[in-house]
Amino acid sequence: MTITIRYFASLREQVGRAEDHLETGHAATVGEAWQRLHGQAMPARVLAAVNQEYVAADHRLADGDEVAFFPPVTGG
Amino acid sequence: MAQEQQARSLVRLEDTRFEPWTALGAFERETGLDDGRTGAASVFVGTMRDFNVGDDVEQLFLEHYPGMTERELERIAAEALERWPVNACLIVHRVGLIRPGEPIVLTAAWSAHRGAAFDACRHLIEALKHRAPFWKREDLRDGRQRWVSENTPA
Numbered sequence: 001m002t003i004t005i006r007y008f009a010s011l012r013e014q015v016g017r018a019e020d021h022l023e024t025g026h027a028a029t030v031g032e033a034w035q036r037l038h039g040q041a042m043p044a045r046v047l048a049a050v051n052q053e054y055v056a057a058d059h060r061l062a063d064g065d066e067v068a069f070f071p072p073v074t075g076g
Numbered sequence: 077m078a079q080e081q082q083a084r085s086l087v088r089l090e091d092t093r094f095e096p097w098t099a100l101g102a103f104e105r106e107t108g109l110d111d112g113r114t115g116a117a118s119v120f121v122g123t124m125r126d127f128n129v130g131d132d133v134e135q136l137f138l139e140h141y142p143g144m145t146e147r148e149l150e151r152i153a154a155e156a157l158e159r160w161p162v163n164a165c166l167i168v169h170r171v172g173l174i175r176p177g178e179p180i181v182l183t184a185a186w187s188a189h190r191g192a193a194f195d196a197c198r199h200l201i202e203a204l205k206h207r208a209p210f211w212k213r214e215d216l217r218d219g220r221q222r223w224v225s226e227n228t229p230a
Contacts, residue, residue, distance in 0.1 A: 008139060008141060008209070008211060009139050009211035009213070009223055010211070010223035010225075013223075049141075049144060049209075052141070052143050052144035052147055053144075053147075054207070068141060068144070070141070070209060070211070071211065071223070071225070072225065072226050073205075073206070073207065073208060073209050073210055073211065073227075074205075074210065074211055074212045074223075074224040074225070074226060074227050075138070075140075075169065075181070075204060075205060075208050075209075075210025075211070075212070075227075076122055076169075076180065076181050076201060076204050076205040076208075076210070076227065
């Protein structure tokens with residue numbers, strides 16, 4: 001099983017793609033997923049959501065999760 | 077005797093220009109807010125400027141996270157209904173390309189008295205600005221594009 005990782009807005013442009021996929025077991029938490037994909041700790045200003053709910057970096061991942069990373073929000 | 081009526085809220089994203097005052101009137105009629113229980117309405121409308129941090133802005137692109145954005149807005153509206161004695165809440169937000177002068181966001185709260193209406197309306201817009209996943213990209217008149225890095229404090 002895999003986990004889908006989505007990027008939004010300026011973060012998608014910095015990463016250079018809209019999506020990544022990661023095998024379950026290669027990362028136990030959201031923060032580890034970032035570390036695995038980008039070779040460094042998750043920056044403090046990056047926000048994370050799992051299955052469309054805000055989570056902290058230590059949130060544990062499960063099969064089929066949709067993880068999203070995005071910059072500070074600027075709506076309104 | 078007055079019947080107990082359920083408070084209700086509506087959240088909507090618009091990908092083309094919307095007219096806030098028409099949306100307010102339609103929502104008031106659909107929700108039956110003219111039933112004599114509602115003594116106050118508080119409304120915030122945010123409109124696109126043609127300037128930001130010293131530069132001329134040609135247009136704005138508003139990106140969102142389909143699904144999560146609606147869910148977060150619904151949660152914010154539910155919080156307002158829970159925290160204040162309000163009869164109804166409305167949130168409308170644009171997505172896509174926006175030109176100067178066009179409305180970006182509408183938040184509104186209806187209550188028996190003004191205090192709760194003001195407080196709930198302020199919660200809707202402030203929580204939206206802090207938590208709802210929207211991102212603004214500015215297309216400047218000189219051809220540059222840039223993502224807005226953070227919202228103004230107030």
